Amino acid sequence: MTDTTAPVLHDIDTKADIAYLLDRFYERVRQDPDLGYIFDGVAHVNWPDHLPRINAFWTNLLLGGDGSYQGNPMRAHVDLARKTPITPAHFDRWLALFTQTLTDCFAGERAREALLRAQSIAAVMQSRLYSAGLLETD
Numbered sequence: 001m002t003d004t005t006a007p008v009l010h011d012i013d014t015k016a017d018i019a020y021l022l023d024r025f026y027e028r029v030r031q032d033p034d035l036g037y038i039f040d041g042v043a044h045v046n047w048p049d050h051l052p053r054i055n056a057f058w059t060n061l062l063l064g065g066d067g068s069y070q071g072n073p074m075r076a077h078v079d080l081a082r083k084t085p086i087t088p089a090h091f092d093r094w095l096a097l098f099t100q101t102l103t104d105c106f107a108g109e110r111a112r113e114a115l116l117r118a119q120s121i122a123a124v125m126q127s128r129l130y131s132a133g134l135l136e137t138d
């Protein structure tokens with residue numbers, strides 16, 4: 001009998017896996033009608049610079065700290081929310097695209113951890129933006 005099941009997905013094991021995930025995630029983000037303009041129209045993200053930084057961030061979280069991420073994600077999003085309204089719906093959309101990309105590409109312990117981390121960081125970011133009067137309520 002022919003096996004028509006989807007290929008077995010593996011876990012996030014290397015920095016190259018994280019690069020693969022992020023390339024696909026930000027491709028979707030940039031094409032998204034609710035999020036794309038924030039990255040390319042408001043923040044004018046320099047992608048060749050941004051992707052290695054984000055990769056370092058996730059590498060530290062998922063594969064153990066190698067000291068390569070030295071940024072301050074909270075600061076980046078506070079600056080962003082001063083330039084354009086950021087709402088809980090933006091975070092919901094960001095998380096929906098992240099979840100879709102992750103579950104399309106990977107399965108396993110670290111994939112689950114990536115999802116939990118993304119959810120908890122998104123909650124903390126929203127809470128801090130809200131406290132600073134920088135989260136627009138929709």
Ligand code: HEM
Nearest residue numbers: 038039043045050057071072073076090091094118121122
């Ligand atoms: C509403 C949802 C979000 C939007 C619109 C958003 C947008 C952005 C933008 C425009 C930047 C700046 C890029 C640059 O100037 O180079 C950025 C940076 C970053 N974002 Fe987000 N983001 C969101 C949620 C998140 C979440 C939930 C996480 C983490 C799980 C995250 C992680 C990061 C990191 C690590 C950076 C790099 C900060 C640095 O420069 O060191 N973002 N984001």
